[in-house]
Amino acid sequence: MGSEAKDCREAFSTTLVEMAGQDERIVAVVNDSVNSTRLKSFRANYPRRFVNVGIAEQNMVGVGAGLANGGKVPFVCGASCFLTARALEQIKVDMAYSFRNLKLCGMSSGLAYGELGPTHHSIEDLAWTRAIAGLTVIVPSDSVETRQAMRAIAEYEGPVFLRLSRMPVPDVHRDAYRFEIGKADVLRDGEDVAIIANGVMVCRALRAAAMLDTKGISVRVVNMATIQPLDREAVLECAAKTRGIVTVEEHSVRGGLGGAVAEVVVTAPHPVPMRILGIPGVFAPTGSPEFLLDYFGLNAAGICEAAEKLAAATVAERQPRI
Amino acid sequence: MSSSEIGVETEPGRRTVPDIAELRRHAGWIRMQSLRMVHKAGLGHPGGDLSSADILATLYFAVLRLNLANPRDPLRDRFIMSKGHCTGALYSTLAARGLMPASELETYMQPLSRLNGHPDRNKIEWVEANTGPLGHGLPIGVGCALAAQMDGARWRTFVLTGDGELQEGSNWEAAMAAAQFGLEGLTVIVDRNRIQQGDFTENTIRMDPLADRWRAFGWAVREIDGHSWEELLSAFSALPFQAGRPSCIVANTVKGKGVSEIENRPEWHHRIPTDAELQRALEELEKTYGL
Numbered sequence: 001m002g003s004e005a006k007d008c009r010e011a012f013s014t015t016l017v018e019m020a021g022q023d024e025r026i027v028a029v030v031n032d033s034v035n036s037t038r039l040k041s042f043r044a045n046y047p048r049r050f051v052n053v054g055i056a057e058q059n060m061v062g063v064g065a066g067l068a069n070g071g072k073v074p075f076v077c078g079a080s081c082f083l084t085a086r087a088l089e090q091i092k093v094d095m096a097y098s099f100r101n102l103k104l105c106g107m108s109s110g111l112a113y114g115e116l117g118p119t120h121h122s123i124e125d126l127a128w129t130r131a132i133a134g135l136t137v138i139v140p141s142d143s144v145e146t147r148q149a150m151r152a153i154a155e156y157e158g159p160v161f162l163r164l165s166r167m168p169v170p171d172v173h174r175d176a177y178r179f180e181i182g183k184a185d186v187l188r189d190g191e192d193v194a195i196i197a198n199g200v201m202v203c204r205a206l207r208a209a210a211m212l213d214t215k216g217i218s219v220r221v222v223n224m225a226t227i228q229p230l231d232r233e234a235v236l237e238c239a240a241k242t243r244g245i246v247t248v249e250e251h252s253v254r255g256g257l258g259g260a261v262a263e264v265v266v267t268a269p270h271p272v273p274m275r276i277l278g279i280p281g282v283f284a285p286t287g288s289p290e291f292l293l294d295y296f297g298l299n300a301a302g303i304c305e306a307a308e309k310l311a312a313a314t315v316a317e318r319q320p321r322i
Numbered sequence: 323m324s325s326s327e328i329g330v331e332t333e334p335g336r337r338t339v340p341d342i343a344e345l346r347r348h349a350g351w352i353r354m355q356s357l358r359m360v361h362k363a364g365l366g367h368p369g370g371d372l373s374s375a376d377i378l379a380t381l382y383f384a385v386l387r388l389n390l391a392n393p394r395d396p397l398r399d400r401f402i403m404s405k406g407h408c409t410g411a412l413y414s415t416l417a418a419r420g421l422m423p424a425s426e427l428e429t430y431m432q433p434l435s436r437l438n439g440h441p442d443r444n445k446i447e448w449v450e451a452n453t454g455p456l457g458h459g460l461p462i463g464v465g466c467a468l469a470a471q472m473d474g475a476r477w478r479t480f481v482l483t484g485d486g487e488l489q490e491g492s493n494w495e496a497a498m499a500a501a502q503f504g505l506e507g508l509t510v511i512v513d514r515n516r517i518q519q520g521d522f523t524e525n526t527i528r529m530d531p532l533a534d535r536w537r538a539f540g541w542a543v544r545e546i547d548g549h550s551w552e553e554l555l556s557a558f559s560a561l562p563f564q565a566g567r568p569s570c571i572v573a574n575t576v577k578g579k580g581v582s583e584i585e586n587r588p589e590w591h592h593r594i595p596t597d598a599e600l601q602r603a604l605e606e607l608e609k610t611y612g613l
Contacts, residue, residue, distance in 0.1 A: 027472070048472060054502075059461040059495035066465015066479075069450060071396055072472070074465075089455055090492075094462060098452040099444055 001206055002142075005168035009107060011143035012164055013038035015150040016075060020046050026154065027051060027067055029076045031060045036166075037077040037107050057082050061090035061104070068100040073154060080106025080122035080163060081113070088128055095159045096135040103153050108166040109139075110199065110250030111284060111292045118283035127255025129161045130228045136160040136181060137228040139249075139257075141202035142171045145225060148179035156181055165200045165250070167289050172203050172223070182226045184234030190218035193307045193314075194238035196261055197248040198224050201298060205248055208303035217311050227257055232264050239268040243314035246275045246307050250298065253278040273314055275306045340384035342551045348418045349379040350611025353580050354604055355417070355427055356410030361600045363431040365439060369590040370484060371411035373515040373548070373575040377482060378415040380554045381511075386480070390420075393447040397477050400466045402451045404459020405484040405513060406440040407592075413437055421448045457490025459483060460510060464496045467508035467568070478561070481510045486518025489527050494539065497568075501540025506562040509569045510541075513548065515577035519591045536570040548573025580607055 020026040020042065027049040028042050034052065043050040051067075053060045057078060064076035076083075083106050084091065095102050106125060113120035129137050138153065138160065140146040146164065153160045172187060179185075187202070188209055197205040202223045209219040220242055222234060238245050245265060247258040258276030265271050277298060284292050293299055297306070352375045360366030381401055389395035403412050410430070417424040429435035436445040440454030451462045463481035470477050483493065500508050514532060516523050523529045533543045542563035546553040554573070563569045577591070578584030581603040584595075595603060607613070 051468060051503075053495070053499050056492075056495035056499070058457070058492040059464070059499055062458055062461020062492065062496065063465035063468065063499065065451065066462040066467070067469050068465070069400065069462065070466045070469020070473075072469050090458065090461070093452055093455055094458055097442075 001203060002171035005170050006143045007166055007168050008140060008143050008146040008164050009038040009166055011146040012105065012150060013041060015147045017042050017045055019150065019154055020049065023073065023154065025071060025073045027072045027074050029053060029060055029064050029067070029074050031055055031057050031078040031082070033078045033107070036079060037105070039077065057086035058090050061087040062094050064102045064104070065090070065094035065098060065100045068102045073101055073103070075103045075105055077105040077107060079120070080109035080125050081120050084122065084125040084128055091129065091135070091161070092132050096132045099134055100159055101157050102159050104159070104161045106161060106163045109163045110165055111279070111289045112166045114289040114292055115286060117286065121284055123250070123252045123279050125163060126227055126249070126251045126257065127259070130255065130260060134159060135228065136226065137163070138181065138226050139163045139198040140225055141199060141223050142169050142173055144171050144173040144175060144177055145179050148177065149225065152179055152181050163199065167200045169200050169203050172206060179225065182229045182231055184231035185223040185225065186220065186234070187223055188219065188221040190220040191242055192218045192311045194220040194222060194242040194245045195248060195303060195307060196222045196224050196235070196238060196245060196257065198227065198257055200250055201248040204298070204300050205303055207300035208307060211300060211304045212307055215308065217308060219307060224257060224261070227260055230260050230264065235261050235264040236268050239265050239270065239272045242272065244273045244275070244310040246277060246303065246310060248277045248298065248303055250293070251278050253280055273310060275310050277303060277306055340555060345379050345383055345551055347611060347613065348383055349375045350580070350607055350613050351418055352379060352411055352414040354607050354613065355414040357581070357595060357600060357603055359410045359414070359427055359430040361595050362428065364594055365431055366410050366594070367407045367592045368410065368584060368595065369517065369577040369592075370405060370408040370513065370515065372579045372581060372584065373577045374405065374408055374411050374482065374513045375579070376549050376551070376554065377511055377513060377573055377575075378411055379418070380551070380558060381480060382415050382419045384555060385558045387477070397475065399477050400450050400463070400479045402453065402459040402463050402466070402479070402481045403441060404453055404456070404481050405487055406453030409437065409439060409441055412441060416446070416448055422446065456484065456487040457492035460493050460496040463508055463510070464500050464503070464505065467500070467505040468503060470507050471503070471505060478507045478509065481508070483510060483512055484518070485512055485514045485516065485529050485532070486523050486526070488512065488529060497536065497539040497541065500568040504566045505568045506566055509561055509571065511571045511573055513575055514572050515575045517577040517586070517588050517591065521588055533572045536572070540567060541570040542567040543570045543572060545572040545574065548575035549579055580610060582606065
């Protein structure tokens with residue numbers, strides 16, 4: 001794991017500018033959010049392909065669908081809290097049901113807006129978007145994966161929701177990593193417990209795994225960047241090769257990554273117990289993003305504790321029954 | 323696109339004069355057909371089908387430049403049926419234009435039919451956008467017109483909305499953007515039949531002064547009788563109404579137009595005719611349109 005923490009929006013915006021230089025169909029659409037999407041350089045380089053619809057998310061997604069109808073590849077970008085909540089019907093109908101080649105980029109998702117409060121937290125977006133048929137949903141874990149995912153979704157012809165944070169994270173991937181839509185990425189092998197995480201929680205899951213290792217608990221860590229379509233095989237493999245699964249996400253525990261994994265685990269030939277870590281069905285109190293992650297136990301120590309308990313609880317279950 | 327081009331103005335300087343008698347015949351057939359479909363399906367929106375029939379006939383037989391050999395020709399005009407509940411009229415129009423078999427209309431809303439209650443572009447290649455929830459068509463139309471503007475292309479975008487539909491705020495988000503971007507390739511037609519599901523629009527949320535509202539939002543507007551062929555053709559042939567602005571045609575219509583029992587009665591937004599009502603309606607339409 002790299003030591004320098006980076007804001008993935010930088011990888012997002014530089015990659016978009018690079019891709020726009022190679023593909024003139026690429027256009028950017030924003031809802032006044034020129035700064036928070038880091039798209040000033042796109043605007044400077046490609047002013048005619050930069051569309052600011054003003055503070056109007058429903059119109060923004062519809063405009064994106066229309067641009068796609070006209071042969072463009074629109075990257076429709078805004079703060080995830082407004083983009084997904086305000087325009088959910090447009091996401092469902094204009095984008096997914098119509099199956100438009102539109103890339104929806106939700107910025108500063110999860111608890112990234114910390115102190116600004118629950119109006120600005122986007123901790124329901126995975127549940128909402130994951131429930132929509134045909135919509136690909138991706139949560140990159142670092143800058144390397146963000147760059148890779150941007151190229152992958154541009155090549156893929158169909159609707160995608162890319163969920164980005166603004167919380168700086170160290171790179172967990174080397175530059176040679178190749179992201180594939182719908183493919184989980186096993187970062188570490190282990191046989192006691194599996195931790196399945198995405199987004200900013202992946203680096204924390206890796207830290208937890210290192211801590212568990214010193215306690216003699218062997219942990220498999222899986223980065224599940226694509227939450228839809230979910231890599232079912234990878235989930236079933238975790239269920240087959242370990243005694244229990246901990247999921248970790250910067251999202252409500254209802255309906256996000258944990259829910260997606262659980263839906264598969266219960267169909268496994270031998271389902272394993274799970275722990276779903278996330279925001280436990282409440283609106284968060286006031287605090288910085290880091291404070292809130294610690295508050296909800298969404299840090300290495302919290303993940304370590306949950307995995308350790310799960311490992312202990314499942315030891316007896318795997319003893320041969322006499 | 324070449325020989326298959328149709329339209330009031332097919333290319334600069336070349337105009338075809340549509341035959342009004344023919345337009346009228348098509349509109350009568352669309353009305354009869356949509357009533358038969360709604361009756362058979364036991365579902366649908368006959369009032370709005372009937373109010374929009376003349377607008378749709380004009381668009382498909384005299385305005386839209388389509389490539390009949392390639393429904394997805396990048397240079398085709400785009401038509402977005404924002405009032406997606408009026409598929410009785412839309413599908414009948416597509417069939418009248420020869421874009422789908424007339425026999426298929428009998429499958430309207432039947433199990434596994436392509437002809438869903440609201441249009442699906444992935445099932446019917448002539449449909450540009452999946453609509454149904456109101457207030458979606460105009461934002462999509464703004465995106466289409468922007469794409470054409472970016473490319474310096476001549477293809478145009480038309481959006482047909484209801485009038486009650488304009489109570490959805492997304493329309494006005496799109497209206498502001500279209501004016502800001504100077505989308506002169508974009509035309510919205512409002513089917514101003516003054517009735518929505520629950521009541522008359524003016525008893526619900528007032529829409530008047532509707533033309534002035536569009537003007538205030540920066541659009542060039544013409545208000546016409548949406549059942550007058552002369553006024554429809556004259557408006558469509560004058561597009562864009564003003565350089566650098568999007569155009570709005572407020573088409574004053576009668577909900578249920580053509581069937582006296584249905585005309586201007588809010589309950590016919592989505593009432594289904596009985597066998598006897600259908601019979602009387604078809605007889606009246608046959609007589610009026612000489613079919």
